Amino acid sequence: MSARTMPETVVPSHFPLAALLWPHRADGSSGLLRSAILIALGTALLTLSAKVNLPLPYVPMTLQTLVVLMIGAAYGWRLGSATIIAYLAEGAIGLPVFAGPVGGLAPLVGPTAGYLFGFVAAAFVTGWLAERGWDRSVVWLFAAMALGHILILATGFGWLAFGVKLGVEKAWLVGVAPFIAGSLVKNALGAALVPAIRQIVDRRG
Secondary structure: OOOOOOOOOOOOOOOOHHHHHOOOOOOOOOHHHHHHHHHHHHHHHHHHHHHOEEOOOOOOEEOHHHHHHHHHHHHOHHHHHHHHHHHHHHHHOOOOOOOOOOOOOHHHHOOOHHHHHHHHHHHHHHHHHHOOOHHHOHHHHHHHHHHHHHHHHHHHHHHHHHHOOOOHHHHHHHHOHHHHHHHHHHHHHHHHHHHHHHHHHHHHO
16 A cells, blocks of 8 residues: 655744834845844833833833733744843843833842843743734734733732742732733733734735
């Protein structure tokens, strides 16, 4: 009996939104410049979103999580994660990119540290799922961004509870509970915007 050759399954490529809006050149010559510009744009948006904040006793409420998750969804996991890491590096060297008036290492070791490092994980997960088509659906992208928000709040909660030693109950009251409603609103906004932009780009293509 002769062996039958199974047909090869071709999985269509799914590019992040940024790659559709600004495609790579075929020769790859613009890759580094393109990435640098997108990272600079992303860190600038993160800085602006940090300055729109409502001061709270330990952790301010900002628009940053919305921007983090949209960067992950629009850039993909590689460039999205790199953008968040670049943002944290800018703050670490003293640039005033965080919610307070100054940069430096203090926010990276203080009460906000867990949330800031959680940004990297959130952008990674959201970007990874977006690259698998979750950014085409409001429902699926809402789920992806919800996972991102859960990661941010979980790392923030863990750091407050055990790093800052507030304890579990107080960490929940000051580090999670005040942000749940806002996270749902930001989640819905991001999950609606990205697929809508993709549809416009797809129709133009």
